[in-house]
Amino acid sequence: MAQAPAARTDGSEPESGAPPAPEEAAAAGTPEGKSRRGLLIGAGLAGVAGFAAACGGGDDEGAAGGEASPSGNAGNAGGGGKALGSTSEIPVGGGKIFEAEKIVVVQPAQGQFKAYSTICPHRRCPVDAVAGGTINCPCHGSKFKIADGSVANPPADKPLEEKQITVQGDKIMLA
Ligand code: FES
Secondary structure (H helix, E strand, O other): OOHHHHHHHHOHHHHHHOOOOHHHHHHHHOHHHHHHHHHHHHHHHHHHHHHHHHHHHHHHHHHHHHHHHHHHHHHHHOOOOOEEEEHHHOOEOOEEEEOOOOEEEEEEEOOEEEEEEOEOOOOOOEOOEEEOOEEEOOOOOOEEEOOOOOEEEOOOOOOOOEEOEEEEOOEEEEO
8 A cells, every 4th residue: 555655756767667658659669659759850850950051151151251352452562473374385576366356466586475465556456467577457547566556657656555475484475
């Protein structure tokens, strides 16, 4: 008589002896129970994922924004211009026209490289040839000296616009 309440107060005997939580056991054993548990877990994960995504998105944006401008500036400051071509493509006393870049690169003297815009200052035709020490416009016959881009033959009355290039090894780069 007195033993039963004492054992119950311990709590050990009823839990170990009796089947634990009949409802839960039944639920776990049935597909319905599994799916319900799965739903609960899924909902929990979704909540965590949503929270993480919200936080992560903010962090990512901040990091990307922070990194984007310094790297962009570094790229510009580094003079990482586009490679135009090789010095071997430019004949001494002549030049080569890079149509896509709208630049003509010339070598007035051995090892001396200069570049100009291909746009003729007369009526803005693109020059199309380098010959006889001049850069020549096909539209009205203007010619420009390869040494400095100045007018060698009218009707142009202004020089070709000079462009900045750098020579790195045997590569000609846009500055
Ligand atoms: S546009 Fe070049 S000479 Fe007229």
